[in-house]
Amino acid sequence: MDDRFPGIRPRPSLWRRLDRSARLSFPATLTALLLLACALPLGIAGQAELQAAVAVICVFFWSTFRPASMPPPVVFLVGLLCDLLGYAPPGVGVLTLLLMHGMALRWRRFLVRQGFLVVWLAFSALACGAAALGWALTSLLTFRLLPPGPGMFQAALAIGMYPALAVPLAGAHQTLAEPEHA
């Protein structure tokens, strides 16, 4: 980011660097905390689907708008956490989220210039794909045709929740997660 304004600058202080790295790691930390919070016994119907939806939304949002803070290794770890918390066969969440990340990276040059609705539409398509892939892989790995209902519900929940989660995330994107503010 500093390359944008060339010139000689004093070496940043320790606190400045700490602040910068905290801001850089904010998206990954927030995603992990949200996933952990979704496992609490809150008594909400469809909590497992909520967890999957939150992971998909966070990975898509940060991969599109701040890929420097959501690199592939972080996506891998988020997927692993999802699989372990969600008791899915290991690897299913990892692969789904990595593909989501890849697609978001490919489309981001186009998406960041578009309005909210277009981004939401693109996310909707990816969320449906992610739910379908998750269902297919889980069915394949458990040798059983699972009912597709929960997968569809997960996609619908992710699409419906995207605006509610994207607005605070966009706010954080401009303020908390911005390394330039350090």
Next chain:
Amino acid sequence: MIRLSIPVRQALAKLTLPVLIAAAFGLMLLGKADALLAERARMALADALAPIYGALSAPIAHVHAVVEEGQQVLTLYEDNKRLREENERLRRWQSVALGLDAENAQLKANLRWIPEPTPNYVTARVVADAGGVYARAVLLSLGPNHSVVKGQIALDDRGLVGRVTELGSRSARVLLLTDINSRIPVTLENSRARSILVGTNGARPRLLHWPEGVQPAEGERVMTSAEAGAFPAGLPVGVVHYSANNVPEVEPFARLDRLEVVRLFDYGLRGLISPEAGARVAEPRKR
């Protein structure tokens, strides 16, 4: 840190995603080849998180209680009226039950009935939802020196909840009877017919394989059966309810969507190994 030239760094950055996707496939194969590894990783994570969840579950339960109390205040008058009527009815039943109890004791004494041993049990708090999109389970917080073993039976205050399938050093996972991997031998109360209760991941598990000539009746009570030595006989499971497609389902007595505390009973039954969510088990395990 190693200083790399910019093209090398760019090439490495481009390679990360494909390599990690390949690693995800590798992870799937590994999880399929060694189901125990995934289970250990899960229980290690659950053990690490159980104290945090345990500390957080108390305030959450408090909030739930406050909300419930608020709702109850609104229906106080109707509740009171209903309870009075119910009390009246139950008092009549109590006298009947006391009479039957005395008669039962007398008959057992006459028959030299061998009393069944009272099972040991421990009570544990449900601290997290350990299910997923395609699994139904809860996580229990246990003390560090607990005596819980796999296959123990979990009940809440109303009925059967499920069985302990995975065990950590301070947490245990209970597979609910609604999970798609759950199979429970049951008895229909009126016809005494044996059947199998099959989880579907939905709210109501289905009945499967009842004997010819018997039809599960709407509203019939369903209890566990001692067949196969996995459960003791007579634990209350639920009532039969026909779905819109005319499939006999069972409405569980246990409040599976709002479990707070469950009791784990040790009946000393090791007839069947508990099913593992998402994995088949071929050989018995030692623990």
